[in-house]
Amino acid sequence: MKRFVLILAxxxxxxxxxxxxxxxxxxxxxxKQAETFANDTTKNLNERKIACFKYDAIYYLIxxxxxxxxxxxxxxxxxxxxxxxxxxxxxxxxxxxxxxxxKELLKAKFRTATIxxxxxxxxxxxxxxxxxxxxxxxxxxxxxxxxxxxxxxVTK
Numbered sequence: 397m398k399r400f401v402l403i404l405a406x407x408x409x410x411x412x413x414x415x416x417x418x419x420x421x422x423x424x425x426x427x428k429q430a431e432t433f434a435n436d437t438t439k440n441l442n443e444r445k446i447a448c449f450k451y452d453a454i455y456y457l458i459x460x461x462x463x464x465x466x467x468x469x470x471x472x473x474x475x476x477x478x479x480x481x482x483x484x485x486x487x488x489x490x491x492x493x494x495x496x497x498x499k500e501l502l503k504a505k506f507r508t509a510t511i512x513x514x515x516x517x518x519x520x521x522x523x524x525x526x527x528x529x530x531x532x533x534x535x536x537x538x539x540x541x542x543x544x545x546x547x548x549x550v551t552k
Contacts, residue, residue: 458472479541515540
């Protein structure tokens with residue numbers, strides 16, 4: 397987790413001056429890092445599931461973004477940064493919330509923020525809600541999310 401926060405800070409510091417190709421390269425590196433972590437059986441299962449979500453969310457952003465004429469590499473970098481920050485904030489707040497009732501309210505708040513802030517307006521609900529309806533993951537978020545807006549919604 398600390399590694400992702402450090403990477404996020406480095407990306408934010410360089411993103412303004414980075415070329416489109418550098419941004420795409422960094423996002424692909426983050427995607428690969430998440431995939432590697434998710435597949436590492438020596439790691440904690442819940443942390444692997446979180447990494448799996450991050451990988452799928454980045455993959456989704458790259459895939460859907462490539463189909464949109466107006467979605468730039470800068471947008472991809474911005475959305476990826478916000479998604480990582482969103483997930484890390486969720487995990488941090490969830491770990492700091494002692495009562496089960498409050499945990500459920502927190503989960504609902506974050507889940508709702510992802511559902512209510514669609515980025516691509518994807519109609520394939522089976523794909524975009526694959527985590528929302530999956531009780532095996534704590535990251536029950538929509539893949540079709542404007543992560544910048546969702547992050548803003550939960551930090552107000």
